[in-house]
Amino acid sequence: xxxxxxLDFGGTKLAAALVxxxxxxxxxxxxxxxxxxxxxxxxxxxxxxxxxSLLQGTTPSAIGVSFGGPxxxxxxxxxLSHHVPGWENIPLQDLLTAExxxxxxxxxxANVAALGEYRFGAGQGYDSLFYITISTGVGGGWVLNGxxxxxxSGMAGEIGHMVVDPSGPLCxxxxxxxxxxxxxxxxxxxxxxxxxxNRAKLHHGTILKNLVADDLNSLTGKLVSEAAAxxxxxxxxxxxxxxxxxxxxxxxxxxxINPQRFILGGSxxxxxxxxxxxxxxxxxxxxxxxxxxxxxxxxxGDDAPLWGAVALSGQ
Amino acid sequence: xxxxxxLDFGGTKLAAALVxxxxxxxxxxxxxxxxxxxxxxxxxxxxxxxxxSLLQGTTPSAIGVSFGGPxxxxxxxxxLSHHVPGWENIPLQDLLTAExxxxxxxxxxANVAALGEYRFGAGQGYDSLFYITISTGVGGGWVLNGxxxxxxSGMAGEIGHMVVDPSGPLCxxxxxxxxxxxxxxxxxxxxxxxxxxNRAKLHHGTILKNLVADDLNSLTGKLVSEAAAxxxxxxxxxxxxxxxxxxxxxxxxxxxINPQRFILGGSxxxxxxxxxxxxxxxxxxxxxxxxxxxxxxxxxGDDAPLWGAVALSGQ
Numbered sequence: 001x002x003x004x005x006x007l008d009f010g011g012t013k014l015a016a017a018l019v020x021x022x023x024x025x026x027x028x029x030x031x032x033x034x035x036x037x038x039x040x041x042x043x044x045x046x047x048x049x050x051x052x053s054l055l056q057g058t059t060p061s062a063i064g065v066s067f068g069g070p071x072x073x074x075x076x077x078x079x080l081s082h083h084v085p086g087w088e089n090i091p092l093q094d095l096l097t098a099e100x101x102x103x104x105x106x107x108x109x110a111n112v113a114a115l116g117e118y119r120f121g122a123g124q125g126y127d128s129l130f131y132i133t134i135s136t137g138v139g140g141g142w143v144l145n146g147x148x149x150x151x152x153s154g155m156a157g158e159i160g161h162m163v164v165d166p167s168g169p170l171c172x173x174x175x176x177x178x179x180x181x182x183x184x185x186x187x188x189x190x191x192x193x194x195x196x197x198n199r200a201k202l203h204h205g206t207i208l209k210n211l212v213a214d215d216l217n218s219l220t221g222k223l224v225s226e227a228a229a230x231x232x233x234x235x236x237x238x239x240x241x242x243x244x245x246x247x248x249x250x251x252x253x254x255x256x257i258n259p260q261r262f263i264l265g266g267s268x269x270x271x272x273x274x275x276x277x278x279x280x281x282x283x284x285x286x287x288x289x290x291x292x293x294x295x296x297x298x299x300x301g302d303d304a305p306l307w308g309a310v311a312l313s314g315q
Numbered sequence: 316x317x318x319x320x321x322l323d324f325g326g327t328k329l330a331a332a333l334v335x336x337x338x339x340x341x342x343x344x345x346x347x348x349x350x351x352x353x354x355x356x357x358x359x360x361x362x363x364x365x366x367x368s369l370l371q372g373t374t375p376s377a378i379g380v381s382f383g384g385p386x387x388x389x390x391x392x393x394x395l396s397h398h399v400p401g402w403e404n405i406p407l408q409d410l411l412t413a414e415x416x417x418x419x420x421x422x423x424x425a426n427v428a429a430l431g432e433y434r435f436g437a438g439q440g441y442d443s444l445f446y447i448t449i450s451t452g453v454g455g456g457w458v459l460n461g462x463x464x465x466x467x468s469g470m471a472g473e474i475g476h477m478v479v480d481p482s483g484p485l486c487x488x489x490x491x492x493x494x495x496x497x498x499x500x501x502x503x504x505x506x507x508x509x510x511x512x513n514r515a516k517l518h519h520g521t522i523l524k525n526l527v528a529d530d531l532n533s534l535t536g537k538l539v540s541e542a543a544a545x546x547x548x549x550x551x552x553x554x555x556x557x558x559x560x561x562x563x564x565x566x567x568x569x570x571x572i573n574p575q576r577f578i579l580g581g582s583x584x585x586x587x588x589x590x591x592x593x594x595x596x597x598x599x600x601x602x603x604x605x606x607x608x609x610x611x612x613x614x615x616g617d618d619a620p621l622w623g624a625v626a627l628s629g630q
Contacts, residue, residue, distance in 0.1 A: 070605065079605075128467060140571075144459060151573025152443060153607035158570035161603055163563055165481055173603060248478055253571060255473035256455075258466025288476055288488060290385065290394075292468035 002061035003027055005051065005100075006309035009043060010034070010109070011068045011083030011136065016050040017306050018060065024120065026306075028054045040086035044095075051100075063096055063104040064313030066112035066305035073150055076106035082137075105312045109133075109305050110157055111148050113298075114141030116308025117263050121299035128259040131298070132159060134246060135266030138180040144259075160184070164248040169194075182245035185221025185268050192224050192238045193217075205234035225271040239271060243278035250279065251286020254293045265298030317376035318342055320366065320415075321624035324358060325349070325424070326383045326398030326451065331365040332621050333375065339435065341621075343369045355401035359410075366415075378411055378419040379628030381427035381620035388465055391421035397452075420627045424448075424620045425472055426463050428613075429456030431623025432578050436614035443574040446613070447474060449561060450581035453495040459574075475499070479563040484509075497560035500536025500583050507539050507553045508532075520549035540586040554586060558593035565594065566601020569608045580613030 001021050008015040015031035030050040034043060069081040076093020096104040107115075114131035117123040123131070127146045133139050138160030142149035150156055160180035161173050168177025169191070181187050193216045196205050208227040212218045227235035250262055264279070280295055287293050300307050316336050323330040330346035345365040349358060384402060385394040391408020411419040422430075429446035432438040438446070442461045448454050453475030457464035465471055475495035476488050483492025484506070496502050508531045511520050523542040527533045542550035565577055579594070595610055602608050615622050 142572075144464070149459070149572070151606075152575040153573060153605065155603065155606040156571060156573040158603055158606070161570050162567045163479070163601060166479065166563070167482065175601065248481070252477045252567065255476050256471060256568060256571065257457075257464070258468060258471040260467040286478060286490065288470065288473055290468065291466075291470040291473070 002059060004310050004313050005054070005060035005063045005102075006306040006313070007047060007051070007063065007065045007096075008109070008305040008309065009047065009065070009067045009081075010305070011081065014043060014047050014050060015306060016047065016054055018054050019310055021061070030054055034084065038084050040081070040084060040090055043084055043087075060100070060102055062102055062313040063100060064112075064309030064311070065092060065096065065104065065106040066109045066309045066312075067092065067106055068109045070154070071106055071108045072154055073105075073107045073111070073148075074154070076104065078106070103313070105314070107148065107150075107312055108139075108141075110139040110141035111150060112141070112308035112312055113265065113300075113304035114143050114157075114263075114308070115148055115311045116300055116304045116306070117265075117298055118143045118146075119311040120307045121304065122263045122296050123261060126259075126261040128257075129261040129263055130157075130159075130253060130257070130259045131263045131265065132246070132250070133266035134183055134185075134242075134264065134268040136184060136186060138184050138246070138266075142259075144257075159249050159253060162249050162252065164245050164252075177245075179245050179249040183242040183249075183268065188221040188224045188238050188242050188268070189219040191241070192234055193219050195234050195238070205232055207232035208235045221268060225268075225275070228274075229272055236274075239275055240278055242268065242271075243275045244282050247279045247282025248286050250283040250295060251293075254283065254287040254291050258291055260292075260294065262293075262295040263298050264295060265301070265304060269297060317374060319625050319628050320369070320375035320378045320417075321621045321628070322362060322366070322378065322380045322411075323424070323620040323624065324362065324380070324382045324396075325620070326396065329358060329362050329365060330621060331362065331369055333369050334625055336376070345369055349399065353399050355396070355399060355405055358399055358402075375415070375417055377417055377628040378415060379427075379624030379626070380407060380411065380419065380421040381424045381624045381627075382407065382421055383424045385469070386421055386423045387469055388420075388422045388426070388463075389469070391419065393421070418628070420629070422463065422465075422627055423454075423456075425454040425456035426465060427456070427623035427627055428580065428615075428619035429458050429472075429578075429623070430463055430626045431615055431619045431621070432580075432613055433458045433461075434626040435622045436619065437578045437611050438576060441574075441576040443572075444576040444578055445472075445474075445568060445572070445574045446578045446580065447561070447565070448581035449498055449500075449557075449579065449583040451499060451501060453499050453561070453581075457574075459572075474564050474568060477564050477567065479560050479567075492560075494560050494564040498557040498564075498583065503536040503539045503553050503557050503583070504534040506556070507549055508534050510549050510553070520547055522547035523550050536583060540583075540590070543589075544587055551589075554590055555593055557583065557586075558590045559597050562594045562597025563601050565598040565610060566608075569598065569602040569606050573606055575607075575609065577608075577610040578613050579610060580616070580619060584612060
């Protein structure tokens with residue numbers, strides 16, 4: 001049997017892997033960082049070289065592709081990338097089908113990761129689930145009745161831009177107090193910076209300030225998590241707000257759709273046990289008492305999009 | 316061909332109708348108000364008499380039932396009624412199947428009305444839709460892939476208890492600033508009362524106060540709408556907040572599930588053109604620009620649950 005080729009166009013990295021049908025270990029695996037100043041052409045060139053290095057002359061039975069940005073899944077056309085220029089309206093599915101002569105399927109990374117967790121990870125046996133990634137951004141992907149649910153214009157899953165605090169800080173999307181504005185890594189860093197920049201708080205956030213040697217621009221979501229774990233008061237407040245926002249969002253989704261399981265992945269979910277417990281507690285308080293609610297960590301880690309791409313390819 | 320029997324156990328009224336398969340006009344129709352101090356037994360007794368008056372000895376091919384409260388649709392067992400005592404765990408489907416000897420299907424009124432609008436109303440041809448009723452409460456029902464979506468514990472659709480203003484007024488559910496707490500008729504009346512009871516506002520809300528002859532306890536959502544139409548400042552603010560809350564909720568749902576259509580029914584939707592335009596505008600601002608969004612009024616009016624019951628019966 002021919003192997004399946006899985007591709008992951010992330011915002012900052014490219015990965016490709018081959019797996020034999022029915023197997024759960026990669027036969028071959030390649031990845032590399034996307035170069036600074038990459039555009040769609042350089043990303044495609046690098047991906048081609050990864051693919052040829054993997055295939056070594058063999059032909060795959062099918063190609064599944066996870067793309068880090070909005071995709072028209074019905075045609076496999078990339079709408080754009082928020083990280084890499086030049087991806088506007090690139091017919092990625094057609095390009096790959098023509099080049100490799102095998103059936104190719106393309107979808108955005110959150111939908112694909114949801115499918116990956118459903119087939120191979122924390123969602124096995126759960127016919128309705130919502131996968132949420134909390135990382136550079138906050139995105140989500142649905143599996144309903146055992147199938148991806150993409151919505152009328154392919155935009156379903158955008159929990160990141162659900163408003164949970166209408167008097168909260170301004171999000172890039174133009175609204176105030178979106179889940180992403182409070183919960184994502186970069187925005188956590190910004191929120192900590194904004195509090196630290198306030199001179200009235202001189203005697204707070206000392207651990208956080210030490211971690212970045214007083215260079216607030218080098219603050220990251222990860223450092224906020226670390227400082228919180230070490231007892232920094234400002235970092236703890238920022239992290240708590242992140243978990244609260246996500247918890248309200250999840251509780252609202254539970255009331256609306258009541259999926260069997262919520263699966264949480266992405267770097268911010270590695271923050272701390274207290275982050276998780278605030279998420280769980282807030283979601284439970286936001287959902288009606290009669291609404292069942294189950295929130296678990298993702299199982300596939302960074303490989304979720306690649307395994308999802310395998311599932312997407314129909315294997 | 317035998318007719319279909321459709322039943323509607325509302326919170327304050329009972330209705331029953333017979334229709335011949337494929338027809339869009341009731342063959343026979345009966346309704347009556349639920350008596351004061353009704354319980355499940357009296358409601359069932361009244362419904363029996365309506366049914367016998369309709370059937371006059373004929374046997375229906377199937378029975379579809381809309382119930383105004385949470386229902387386990389897999390077994391057709393009523394969980395409870397928030398309006399009428401004694402409905403706890405009543406196996407309504409089994410009762411009716413045994414009594415009339417024909418297949419019976421039971422679901423809650425929002426799900427049934429959604430199905431009714433899908434099959435016979437404003438949702439025809441829209442395989443994914445969210446029906447919202449804004450009336451005594453705020454509830455919702457899903458049709459996804461052309462089928463009712465009820466969720467893992469049958470509780471999907473609860474947009475009424477989505478939090479849109481975490482610093483807003485306290486809802487009966489224990490949370491603050493739920494959609495229902497701001498948008499429903501009775502809560503609009505309460506919000507107007509609370510503002511009017513504030514002595515600092517003596518020179519405001521005069522139209523509203525005249526409408527109720529200074530008896531604030533007789534205020535209703537309908538009167539708030541009327542006073543707003545006549546230019547009352549407080550009534551307009553309350554109505555605007557209702558529309559805003561619902562608009563945020565709808566925008567959030569569009570981001571999450573991106574259904575083809577939202578269909579709005581219930582008494583509050585009859586408020587005014589300005590209520591509708593605030594709903595439309597707020598929902599559009601809350602949804603991401605790429606998310607398609609279409610919000611239309613329900614077409615079936617008070618008969619939506621009965622027509623939905625016909626659809627539910629599989630006809």
